[in-house]
Amino acid sequence: MEKNNNNLWIGKRDLKVDREFVENAANEFKEEIPTAQELAAKDDSPLGTTNRRDFLKVLGFGVGAATLAAGCDIPVKKAIPYVVKPEQIVPGVPTYYASSYVRGGDYCAIVVKTREGRPIKIEGNKLSKVTFGGTSARVQAEVLNLYNNNRLKSPKVKKGDKFENISWKDLDKAMMSKLTPNTRIVTNTVMSPTTKKVFGDFIAKYPNTKIVTYDPVSSAAILIANEKSFGQKAIPDYKFDKADVIVSFNADFLGTWISPIEYSKKYVAKRKIKDVENPEMSRHIQVESFMSLTGSNADNRILVKPSEQGAAILYLYNEIAKASGGQTVSSLSLEDNAKANLSKVVKELLGAKGSSLVVCGNNNIGEQVLVNKINDMLGNIGKTVDFTEVSYQRQGDEREMYQLTKDMSNGRVDAVIFFGSNPMYDFAGKKKFEDALAKVKTKISVGYSLDDTAVVCDYLAPASHSLESWGDAMPKKGHYSLIQPTISTIFDTRQAELSLLKWSGGVDSTIDQPYYQYLKNNWKSIFFSEDEAGGFRAFWDKALKDGVYYSAPTKTEVSFGADIASAASAVTKPSEGLEISFYEPVNIGNGQFAENPWLQEMPNPVDRTAWGSHLQIPIGFDGDKDFVTFNNLEDGDTVELSANGMKKKVAVVSTFGQMQGTIALPLGYGRTKAGLVGTKVGADVNDMLADKDGLTQYYLTGVKVSEKVGVDKNFAHVQYHHTIGVTAKDKETGELKNADEAAFPDSFWKDVFGVEGFQGMLTDRSVIFRSNINELKENVEKLEEKRHEYKHLNEQQIYNGYDELYALGHHWGMHIDTNLCTGCGACTIACMAENNVPIVGKHEVHRHHEMSWLRIDRYFYGELENPSTVYQPMMCQHCDNAPCENVCPVNATNHSSEGLNQMVYNRCIGTRYCANNCPYKVRRFNWLDYSTADIFYDNEPTLFEGNEMATLGNDSGQLESDPLFRMVLNPDVTVRERGVIEKCSFCAQRLQEGKLNAKKEQRRLTDEDVVTACQASCPTDAIVFGDMNDKDNELNKRKESPLTFIALEETNVRSSVCYTMKVNNRREDYTA
C-alpha cells in the first residue's frame, strides 16, 4: 500500500527514491479531478477509487439530478456526436460560405456563417460591387426564414379539402401527366440566368407556356417608360454617389425601392461631413405626402398629395424645359406652396447639370417618361442615370397578371405553377384572379411555405430555401453572383428549379446533384467557349469562393426618344378629398417577409410601431399648447377606413411629416396564411389597390376615415415621444415656439390653468446635437463650448476612475455617425440574430417589454408640419463610470479590464436597479420566459397574445420552444433565463474570437479582427468599432472630428460610444 499524506506514510517507491514518484510528489493532484460522468463510466465501484470530495460531488450531483429528473419535467435533449467527423467541420469553429440572398427582386451578396452545419448568421459580402458588404434588415433576417415552421415540409396533393403527403416520385409522375403545353409559370422577378435557362427548357417541353412575372410592389412603369424612352426595358444604374442634387418623387430608395442597400451605400458617399471648415453635402429633396424612410433622411421635403404627384412632375418638367429650351406641355393645377418649392428645386437642379438625379417611385408610365426626360434635359443620362450596368432587380409587369386572369377565365390555361410567388395575397387583382384560378385544372405551388397561394393549389412541390440550394443571380449587368447550399435540406424539399427540370424531363437521375451540374454547365457556357474550357475549374472555384464575379460590360449609350405630349396626358390627375398612400414597409415588404418574427417585431423606422399595419395620420399644432391630430384620434385608436368600396379596420398612429389631408398605410400585413407569426397581423390592403392602365397604383383618393370605433388594446409602439423640439407658430404672437415643449403637460393643467411646459426642456438635452450645414461652424463652436463645460463639471468629482488602467491593453469603443445612419434597421436585426435576442410578440411590445439590445431612436425636430429627422442607434454605451455597475447588489454587472460593461447572467438576481439607473435605458429584463430557458416548463408567454390568433397554430403558441426555431441560436451566446437583465455586450464573443485569432497568428490585433454584428451589417458604415487605445485606427480618427459628441456627457458616466452632430443641408427658404 502506498499513501502519501503529509509524509506520515511512506510508500515503497518513496523509499526507493523512485524518480517519477519524486517528481510527482510536489504536484499532488497531477491528474484532472474526475468528473461525475467519468466516474460513472468506470466499471469498478466509484466509491472505491474516489476521494471524499468526489464522493460528495457524486452524491450531490446524484441527488440533484434525481430531484430535477423527478421534480421538473425538463425534456431530455440529446447531443449526438459525429461518428465520423466531416472534414470541414470543427466543433466550435464557424465555417463561412459566400452565397447570395435573393428574394424576388431583392438582392444582396452575402457570407453565411455556419456552426456545426447550421447556418446561424448572414453577413454582407465585401467583394460585391453591388452591395459592397452592406445588408438590410431583410437580409439579416433571412436565416430565420430557413427555420420557419410554416415551411412546406414534404410534397403534398390536395384530396378534398385536405393536403395529403405524396412522394416526390408520385408527384413527378402526376405532373408529367397533368402538365400541358398551356401552362403558366407565375413568378416574381427572376434575376438568375440559370433559372431562366430552366424556364427555357420547360418552355421547350411545353411550348405554349408563358412565364408571368410580376413584383409584389410593382416598378413596372419604370421598365415600360425606359423602354419607351431609351429602348431599354430595365432599371438603370442610378448613381447616387455622383449626384449633388437628388430629387425623389415617392421613391423610397433608402428603404425599399429596387436596391436599397446599394443606393444607401452610394447615397451616403455625399452625406458624410469630411471637412468641418468647408463642409460639403449633397442636397436631397423628397416629394411625398407621408414620411418615408428616405423622406426622413431628406434635407427638404415637399409635401404633395399622391394625386398631385403628376402635377408636380409636370411642373418640374415644364420649368426645366423652359430653362433648357425643351418642349413644354400643358400643366395641371398644383398647390401654390408646392409650386413655390418646386421652382426652387428647378434652380438647384439646373445648377447641378450632369450631377443631379431625379428618381420617381410612382407606378405611372407618363410620370416616369417625364422624369426620364427631366434627367435627359439635365444631362444626367449616362452620368447619374446609366444604362451600362442596368439593374435586373425589377422585371415584373402586373399587366401580365391581368392577362393571365383573362386567359384563365377563358379556359385557355390548363396548369399554373406558382414559382415562389404569392399572388393570392400580394396581387392587387386577386379577387378576380381567384375566381379565374378556380377554372384551372392543375394548380401547383413550387413555393416555400404554406402561404395564401399554396392553400388554393392542388399540388405542393415544396422548394428548398436558398440556403439549402444552388443558384445564381445577375442583379446588374456584368455582376454575377452564386448561391451555394450551406446546409442539406432540413425537410423533404427540392429546389424549385430542379422540380421544373424534372417536369421538363431533362434530368439525368444518375447524377448526385443534378442542379449543381446544370448550374455549372450553364456558367461554363456563359463564360467559356468550348476550347478554353480547361480553365473553367479554377474560375468556378474562385467564383464559388468569392460568391461574386464581375465582368465589366461594354458601355451602353442611350438617347431619349419618347412622346412627351402623350406622357404628359397620362400622368396622375389631381383629385379632391382625403387621400391615402400605401407604402412598402422596410421590414416585411409586401408580405413576403410576414412570416419572419424578427421582421414583424422590428419597429417601422419612421412611426416606430411593430406587429401590425398602422394608419399614419397627420399631426398639427393648435398654435397654443396642444398637438392636434387628424379627427382628434389618439395613437392606438382603431378606425374604419373606407376606400375603393371596401372597409378595413386599422389602428392609427399620428406621424410627424404626414401631409395634412393625407394618410398612409403599409402594405404587407394581414396575410391570411402566414403561419404562426404573420397570420392576420394587421390589415390586408392589396385588394383595395386600384390600377391605372393595368399598373397598380399605390394611392387612393376620396378615402373616408370613420371616427374612433375602438382601441387596439395591444397597440405595439416602442416610442411614445417622438420629438426633440419641433417648432410651430404661436397663434397669438405669430412667433416660432417649441411646440412639443409647450404641449408637454398633461391636458388637465393645460386645459384648466393653461400651464405650458418650459422652453428648452427637450432641446437643451445633450442627447442629440444638430446643425444646418450653413451654421455648422458656429454650432461646432457651441458644441465645443458645451463639451468643455461638461468636462469641467465632470472634473469636479471625487471619483477619479481608472483611466490609467484602461490605457493599458484594449479599450473598446464605438463611434456612430448619425449623418450616415439612414435608420434602415439592419443593425437591429443583426443584433437579434447574433445575440439570441428573444422575440416577445405584440402584446409584450405593447407593454414595452421589447428585448432589442440595439434600437434606433428616432427624433423629429425643426418645423412641426415638415420636420427633419435624426436617427440615433442606441445600445449599451459601456460607460467607464457605469451607473448600472455600482448599484447591482451582487456584482452581476461589472467592468472588464478592456472597458466592457459585462453582464453575468448566472449571477443576476433581477433587482432591475441597473435598468432604472441606466440613463440610456438600454438594459432589458427577461420579464417572462421568452426563450424557454427556465425550469418551469409551461410558463412561456404565447407570442401571439393580442394578435387574435392565440388559439391558432402549434401546440404552445410559443415560438422559441420550437426546436426548429432554436436551430438559429448562436451557440457562442448564452440564452438568457427569465428574471435576468441583458444588454448589448459589444459582441463580446466576437471580440474574444478576434483576440484569439490574433493570438494564434502571433500578431497585434487590428480593428478588422473585431467587428461587431451591428457594424458588419450596416450598409452605410455608420458604425465603427475598435480599440480606443490604438491611436491610428479609424475609430480614433472619427472621434477626433469636432462633430463628435457623447450622449449625456455631463452625467459623467464616461460612455464609450460617440455620436456625431447631425448635419443636414436643409434650405430654410422652402416652405412647409
Place this chain on the structure above:
Amino acid sequence: MSAPVSSIREPLVLGHKTYHDITEDLVSPTEKAPPLSWILVFIPAVALLSLGTFAVYWTIYVGIGTWNLNRTINWGWDITNFVWWIGIGHAGTLISAILLLFRQKWRTGVNRAAEAMTIFAVMCAGLFPMIHMGRIWNAMFIFPYPNTRGSLWVNFNSALLWDVFAISTYFTVSLLFWYTGLVPDLATIRDRAKGVRKKIYSFFALGWTGSAKHWQRWEYLALILAGLATPLVLSVHTIVSFDFATGIVPGWHTTIFPPYFVAGAVFSGFAMVLTLMLIVRKVLGLQEYITIAHIESMNKVILATGSIVGVAYITELFISWYSGYVYEQAAFFNRAFGVYWWSYFGMMFANVVSPQFFWSRKLRRNVTFTFFLSILINIGMWFERFVIIATTLARDFLPSSWSYYSPTWIEISIYLGTFGLFFTMFLIFARVAPVVAVAEVKHILKTGGDQYVGEDAVKGH
C-alpha cells in the same frame, strides 16, 4: 399617594384603575373566546392574505412579467409598497426607543401595539425586495457568505445591499425589543392560565419570576435595546432613501433624501399607529389606556413631521430650479404637471396641507377627524413613494424611452395581500398577548398624573 398633586398634568390612565383592574382589562382578551367583531375582521384579513399568497406564487411561477413594469419603469408598486411599509414601521421604533430614552411616559399606552405594528410592517415590507427579484431562487446571492465561486462577494457599493443589512438589523432589533417587553406580560398571563396554555406561556415567559433582579436586568436590557434602536430609526430610512439617492436618475439623485425620508417615515408611521389604535381602542374598549391625550400627542408629532416633509418638497422644487440642470427641472416639472400629476398633487394635499389642521387643538383631540386624517396621510405617503419611483422613472433622460405604467391585478393583489398579512398577524397578536404593555402601564399608573385635579378630573378613589 406620594405623587404631587397637579392641576396641569393629565392622567395617563383614566378611570382610577387599580393594578388588578389593569391586569383584568388588558389580559382578559387573551383568555376569552374571540368576540364576533374580531372574527368579522379576521376572515377578510385571511382572505386578503390568501389572495396575496396566490399573487406571489403566480409572480414567482410566471415571472415579473405578470406585473406591468417595463423597460423604462423597472420599479413600481413593488418598491413603492416596500418603502411605504418600512416607513409605517418607524413609529413603533420611535415610540419604543426614542420616547423611552426621553422618558415620555405616555408612550406606554401605545408602545406595545406600535412595536407589534413595526414588526408586522417590516415583514410586509421585506416581502417586496424578495419577490421583486427576477430570480428569487437565487436570493441568497445577496448575502456575503463564503462560497466556492471564487470567493465571489457582494457589491458593497450598492445601496440595495445596505438595505439588506439595514432591514435585517432593524427587524432583529425590533423583534428583540418587542419580545423583551412582552416577557413580564407573558408571565402575567402564564400565572393566570391553566393546562396547555400555561405550558405554552411558561415557555415564552422564559422563566420570569418578577424578582427584583429580573426587573433590574429587564430595565437595563430595555435601555440597551433602546440605545441600539434609536440610531436605527434614523438609519433605516436613510438607507432606504439611498436606494434612490445613489442613483443618477434626475429626481432621485438628491442629498435631501435621508432627512426627508426619515421625517416621512415617522409621519406615516404615526398615522398608521393612530389608524390602528383608534380601532383597537374602540374594539377592545381601551379608551382609558389610550386616551385623548395620547391621540393629541401623536397628532403633534404628525404635524411636526408633516411640516418637515412639506419643507422638503418645496426645497426639492427650489433646488431643481436653482440647479439649472434641465433634466432635474424637467423631472420636477413632470412630477407636478406630467402624466402622473394627480399623484403629485395627491401627495401634496395629503402630506403637507392636511396635517396643518392639527394646529387646532380641537381637531387634534377629535377622534373621528384624526382617524380620517390618519388614513389620508397614509394614502398621501404612498403617493409620495409612487411619485418618487414611477413618476420619476417614466420621464428621464432620453425622450425616446419614456413610458407609462399602471399596475396589473397581480400587483394590486400582492399589495392587498400585505394588508392581509399585516392584519392577520395583528389580530392573532391581539388574541395571544396584551396589546397594551401591562407591566409598563402599571409602572406609570401612580406616577403619571394620578393626582390630577384640573379640568375634567374624575372624582373618585
